[in-house]
Amino acid sequence: MRTCRSLRLCASPATSWADSLRILATIVVIAWATMRAPPVHADRLAGAALAQKGSKAVPACMVCHGANGEGQTASGFPRLAGQPEAYLLKQLQAFAGGQRKNPQMAPIAGALDARQMRDAAEYYASLPGWQPHGQTPSASPQYELGRRLSTAGNWSKEVPACFACHGPGGAGVPPHFPALAGQPSAYTRRQMKAWQTAGRTNDPQGLMKSVAEKMTDAEFDAVSLYLENPSLDGKGK
């Protein structure tokens, strides 16, 4: 009796019941969490398979977006690695839904089911984002203009700095604002133009449309050039 009391497990039948229930609940929670974990992990693996091998319906993402999702500078295929998961998913939905008009991606996104979109988004979001790679950009008036627009904007035309929303250094602010740093300049330029001409209309609150409408082609060129390899101090060599 004394041992029993000191343990406080069998002080009364009611407490004993409550304790058993508690233990049972803990076991259930742990079991559920363990069962739950592998499918979460599997999503990423399924995404990786899609990225590297494709499926019957779609080619492998890496054909255009690079082995590690780093994109292709020359052809302007965007970097996907390290972008916010919610952002990537939203883009796939927009390609399928026509808010992003793109002859290459529309049939691919249209052939993916919701699950595959989530898998691919999760996989690419898990890859490391862009890091400055030591190659100092070459300084030019165009690069300097791009730096100014990206870090300070042009408020005489109510154009805020890119980095005011896309984060310091253009590293992105999940879930809504993608990373800009390290994107091929041809890609960024095409997107700015697409917002200006309503080829892309999936920006929240029309924020990018309102920015792009106030900018010139020369300014698109400048920010695109800068964002491909942004150096914060602006001292390109």
Next chain:
Amino acid sequence: MNMSHRLKHWFESQKQTRKFHPTWIALGVVATLAVAGIIWIPAELVSKAEAPPVPTAHPPPPATGNKGMRPADMPTVIEQTPSPATLRGAKTIRVDFSPPADDAMPTDEFGDAVRFGKSIFTDTQTYARGYVGNKLNCVNCHLDAGRKPDSAPLWAAYVMYPAYRDKNKHVNSYEERLAGCFRFSMNGKAPAPDSKEMIALISYSYWLARGAPTGIELKGRGYPKLPDPPQPPDAARGKRVFEANCALCHGADGQGTAMNGRYVFPPLWGNHSFNGGAGMSQIKNAAAFIHANMPLGKGNTLSAQEAWDVAQFMNSHPRPPDPRLAKSS
């Protein structure tokens, strides 16, 4: 007679000894005068056409201080900075002014102070860490590093001090005005007037105001006063405005969005935001700022009613108390 004879003699001797004919000198002088005349006469005509009609058309009202002046009394906006004499006579002229470009910052020791001031202003959390009690940076409410008109630009504030303020019932220096920002908007403790931080902030303001007339209300000062809304401000309507326009960046809970501990979008209420003594905690200031500047890059797109409602909603949330009230109790 003697003089003209000598001149003739000199003319002849020049003709003999020099390689060029001296008539060229006379021709050169005449040509210069002719060209100068061609430039000067139209310039004179243009400047007369542009001369501000203010002093005669709108005699300055008697100096009764700012309280007596209504916007209706103000003369029309002058596009170019008028002459000092005109300005001294009329305290109410609203002048267009643009601060110098960053490239024009001096490179000497003074320039270093200006640059440090700008660094504090844009990244207060790093450069004036010890004086800030929340997660805000000066630039959150003074957009474009304190340059943007209608966003309480530093250059327009700088030229209006010293000035009497109702807020503390005495004449304030510019330093004291900045100290107020630290105490209320930044919910902190101001750096000392002779500290390097304060001197840097004043240097930056002074440099931005370079060339602006002193003691004149510059166009774009403060936040443009918003007319009263058709209906009284309502927090419930404001909540809907917030969800549709503000939550994307400031978060559904208004607590801003931080990346690696640095706030990209500032918290609007709660412990990390401005305190109850800040100008922004007054609905009219918040509504005016929001209407002119928010969402970022889309200023003046919300209706006046929406701006008042969302300001009411923002300030219906708890925030750190006004430190003046804490002292008296």
